[in-house]
Amino acid sequence: MSRVRIAIRGLTKTFRQGPREVPAVAAVSFDVHDGEFVAIVGPSGCGKSTILNMIGSLVEPTGGEILFDGERVSARPAPQIGYVFQKDTVFPWRTVERNIALGLEYRGLGRAEIAARVREAVALAGLEGFEQAFPATLSGGMRQRVALMRSLVVDPEILLMDEPFGALDTHTKLNLHAELLGLWGARRQTVVFVTHDLSEAITLADRIVVMTRRLGRIKLVYDVKLPRPHDVIGLRESAEYLKEYGEIWHALGEELQERAAS
Amino acid sequence: MKTRGRAGVWAWRIAILVAILVAWEYLTGIKAISRTPGLYWIDPFFVSRPSAIARRFVFLMSDNVRLPLWKMALSTVQSTLWGFLVGISTGFVAGLLLGRSDRAARVFDPFIVAFNSLPRIALVPLITMVFGFGLLAKIVLAWSIVFFIVFFNTFQGARSVDADLISSARFLGASEGQILRTVIVPSTLAWTFASLTPSISFALIGVVVGEFIGGESGGGLGYLIIQSLGTLNAGT
Numbered sequence: 316m317s318r319v320r321i322a323i324r325g326l327t328k329t330f331r332q333g334p335r336e337v338p339a340v341a342a343v344s345f346d347v348h349d350g351e352f353v354a355i356v357g358p359s360g361c362g363k364s365t366i367l368n369m370i371g372s373l374v375e376p377t378g379g380e381i382l383f384d385g386e387r388v389s390a391r392p393a394p395q396i397g398y399v400f401q402k403d404t405v406f407p408w409r410t411v412e413r414n415i416a417l418g419l420e421y422r423g424l425g426r427a428e429i430a431a432r433v434r435e436a437v438a439l440a441g442l443e444g445f446e447q448a449f450p451a452t453l454s455g456g457m458r459q460r461v462a463l464m465r466s467l468v469v470d471p472e473i474l475l476m477d478e479p480f481g482a483l484d485t486h487t488k489l490n491l492h493a494e495l496l497g498l499w500g501a502r503r504q505t506v507v508f509v510t511h512d513l514s515e516a517i518t519l520a521d522r523i524v525v526m527t528r529r530l531g532r533i534k535l536v537y538d539v540k541l542p543r544p545h546d547v548i549g550l551r552e553s554a555e556y557l558k559e560y561g562e563i564w565h566a567l568g569e570e571l572q573e574r575a576a577s
Numbered sequence: 578m579k580t581r582g583r584a585g586v587w588a589w590r591i592a593i594l595v596a597i598l599v600a601w602e603y604l605t606g607i608k609a610i611s612r613t614p615g616l617y618w619i620d621p622f623f624v625s626r627p628s629a630i631a632r633r634f635v636f637l638m639s640d641n642v643r644l645p646l647w648k649m650a651l652s653t654v655q656s657t658l659w660g661f662l663v664g665i666s667t668g669f670v671a672g673l674l675l676g677r678s679d680r681a682a683r684v685f686d687p688f689i690v691a692f693n694s695l696p697r698i699a700l701v702p703l704i705t706m707v708f709g710f711g712l713l714a715k716i717v718l719a720w721s722i723v724f725f726i727v728f729f730n731t732f733q734g735a736r737s738v739d740a741d742l743i744s745s746a747r748f749l750g751a752s753e754g755q756i757l758r759t760v761i762v763p764s765t766l767a768w769t770f771a772s773l774t775p776s777i778s779f780a781l782i783g784v785v786v787g788e789f790i791g792g793e794s795g796g797g798l799g800y801l802i803i804q805s806l807g808t809l810n811a812g813t
Binding site for chain 2: 371373391392394396397398400402404406408417418420421422462465466469
């Protein structure tokens, strides 16, 4: 197996709510290997986004540690990380082209190089003809495409995604799954993808970390055995997919029952 | 259909304007039936008449008068623009600085509230004392009004910049300076722009009030208005 890229050791986060301390993540440990696509799945409120935010240095852990290539993460986002939010974070005052160019501008690249790389990204995302469009005139799916390309154009080694397709309809979502897998297949970034959608996790990930409903613990880590590359739409009818889905769904189902019992 | 609609709207507007002017001219000409001569139903001494105003306008525009109307108007417009421009730029910078620093915002908050609740007109005598009877006092007065309008809007805008936009810029490798330039300023500007329309009219109010008090050396339309009041001249 390839080397461990992100090591998460006893990661803990408690939030203060007045006098009470609410645990969000409790002593979570897992590894993400280089070039691996890991999904974190769990019911809402299970702390999955908090884990991602701690990996991205957006939230400071209460305990435990996160190691990138064996080194502790700093308080600032590491430069090799790309992050795609669930919320629309495309800058509304910039055109599609200039949104995608942001990271390249921040790095102080020359105009010609920025233009060339943006053109390439626009073509990859199928956004030709919309280069000069402002985000307000685009659909949610296209805006999220822009956000994705904006993160990818600077070639991050690690990509953190927090329910990036959560707000999209099923059809748009499936298209974006196929595109994301295509882009990932070409570059093999290390991806940590948070979602509450189990079928999305099975479609995309190599490994799935299933969280418990409360107390922010890991229920199980599941290796997806589906052959790659696969067709995201045809996949859903395959027997292997249904078998994997059934197994994880069973584990998640226990979580939902526990909630009913408590 | 559309062009006809627009032409129709303009036709109505012009018709209404003409009707008002004709009624004004005609009604102020009706003499009251009375033994006392020179008594009117609606006295043009107080409300003047369009024809008289036109004559007065031509007279005041000419260089025969000591303070030509166009010169006074120019002075008012110039002072308004200066107060407006200086007010916007200082208000924007102050709003941005305080909006992005929680500590500074907390420290300055009572001072800002106190100064803003002060009616600016009450400051006119003081401003006149400090800056003299002249152009500067008018501009300072306009500035003191515009500054706070722009300041409060910018302050709100700077405080409500979406934290996720800042995070996403940071993930794309932005330095603090680049975040300020590419995220905070553009997203705050939307709020600042919203304050510009009221600012220009308030700047004008500040200037005209300043001219009421400012005397001849300050000049301007406000001075002409006060001068006409002094001679009980409504434009005849």
